[in-house]
Amino acid sequence: MFYQSAYVKSPWNCELRTLQLPDSLPDAHVLIRIEACGICGTDLSHAENGMEEWQPFGHEVAGVIERIGSHCDDLQVGDTVVLESSGFCGRCDWCRDGRVDLCNKAPNFWKSGPSLGFSEYMIVPACCVVRYEGMTPETACLAEPAGVAYDMVKTADIRHGDRVCLVGPGPIGLMAIPMAIRSGADEVVCVGRTRNRKRLEAAEMLGARVVASDLPLSEQEELHGRFDRVLVTAPVQMIPQALRLLAYGGILSYIGIGTEDGRIEFDANDFHYRKLQLRASFASPALYYPTVLKMLKKGTIPADTIISHRMPLRDIAGAMTMCKEDKGATIKVVITPERRRASNEG
Ligand SMILES: [Zn+2]
Ligand SMILES: [Zn+2]
The missing domain is CATH 3.90.180.10 (Medium-chain alcohol dehydrogenases, catalytic domain)
Structure with a gap:
């Protein structure tokens, strides 16, 4: 056949x-x-x-x-x-x-x-x-991308009352919003460029507060130092800027999106004295299907x-x-x- x-x-x-x-x-x-x-x-x-x-x-x-x-x-x-x-x-x-x-x-x-x-x-x-x-x-x-989102959220180790920022409102980032809220986040703020309007609308529907801006994160000072957890589903070059969003003791969970040059630079003194953590989420093996299938079935x-x-x-x-x-x-x-x-x- x-x-x-x-x-x-x-x-x-x-x-x-x-x-x-x-x-x-x-x-x-x-x-x-x-x-x-x-x-x-x-x-x-x-x-x-x-x-x-x-x-x-x-x-x-x-x-x-x-x-x-x-x-x-x-x-x-x-x-x-x-x-x-x-x-x-x-x-x-x-x-x-x-x-x-x-x-x-x-x-x-x-x-x-x-x-x-x-x-x-x-x-x-x-x-x-x-x-x-x-x-x-x-x-x-x-289920497959939802498992990736779940791995990123678990890697971030979100606790009750945490303020969470999502950088990169693609499908994985968007699915992470209800997961972060269910994990106890007090608020989820989604930052994204204004041209991604449909994705930002979806972020709002999923329970995030949306900050639409075309300024680089390094210039959005009102967001700096505000978040206990930052979830990044964006090119690796966003990591140094996204680290600025973290509050003292904060954790950044990153899922890599294909890029030719993976090198970045950031201020290790700031990283050290503010006790920040940078963690890689890489959902391979692909785990958590039973959990995310439940979330999809329930409409979470x-x-x-x-x-x-x-x-x-x-x-x-x-x-x-x-x-x-x-x-x-x-x-x-x-x-x-x-x-x-x-x-x-x-
Ligand atoms: Zn995929
Ligand atoms: Zn084995």
């Missing part, structure tokens, strides 16, 4: 290919019929540069199990599932010491077949499949506020261009395959 799958090559080339499903599946693998896949910031930065060869892409996946290989006893055809983008092995020293968050040795889906999430089908290891029910696939596919994370566009797989190139060119009008774009099987030619 033939199916459609999207491939990307930098800079900004995107094409649909017709692939053939294999007759049998590898041991402990399942075939997923994809129902929804979100476009992520990393998809955009890979499209921009770093993909020298054509590659399949898309990793924020929700779908239905269509076929099961051997040794997948706990799964059934017809199960609705989301996919962990990486996992932990359960056997290495990190895992045995209870630090599964530092392991990345489990099988994953990145090289398990010729297609990834922007596709009609995907072959994946059974261990990265997480069942869900009670929500649409579009909502469920937010309102999917309708995060998803700005739903587009068919055949428009993937246009969807990528739209994300690149109009950050002001897009938040999360979700791609849904037509589920129409290609004819048996070619």
Whole structure:
């Protein structure tokens, strides 16, 4: 049987290919019929540069199990599932010491077949499949970025009464707002540029106080020294400015967005005497799916506020261009395959 799958090559080339499903599946693998896949910031930065060869892409996946290989006893055809983008092995020293968050040795889906999430089908290891029910696939596919947001919030170690500032109101930052509030934050202030109006409106709907300004953070003095926790989902160059927002003893939690030059400079004396902390959040392995699926199902994370566009797989190139060119009008774009099987030619 033939199916459609999207491939990307930098800079900004995107094409649909017709692939053939294999007759049998590898041991402990399942075939997923994809129902929804979100476009992520990393998809955009890979499209921009770093993909020298054509590659399949898309990793924020929700779908239905269509076929099961051997040794997948706990799964059934017809199960609705989301996919962990990486996992932990359960056997290495990190895992045995209870630090599964530092392991990345489990099988994953990145090289398990010729297609990834922007596709009609995907072959994946059974261990990265997480069942869900009670929500649409579009909502469920937010589990992957929601897990990233949750990791950032947990890394920040927010306590009751904390004043929290969010720098970077993309989908991950926005999902972190209700999580920070549920973690006990007294207030969440979201700072962003005025051109990102749709994202700032969403931040307000999610419970943040919005400060829209085109001044650099270093010049927004009314914000300096005010926050116990700062969450940064913006290019690394924002970190030195964002450190100024921290109050004495504050913690900055940073999730990196692809950048060519990762070097920054900041005043280590100020860092030392104000007892600041800078922490990296890197949600690999992808943990917390059960928790974030609950948040998505309950509406703690309102999917309708995060998803700005739903587009068919055949428009993937246009969807990528739209994300690149109009950050002001897009938040999360979700791609849904037509589920129409290609004819048996070619
Ligand atoms: Zn992602
Ligand atoms: Zn391990």
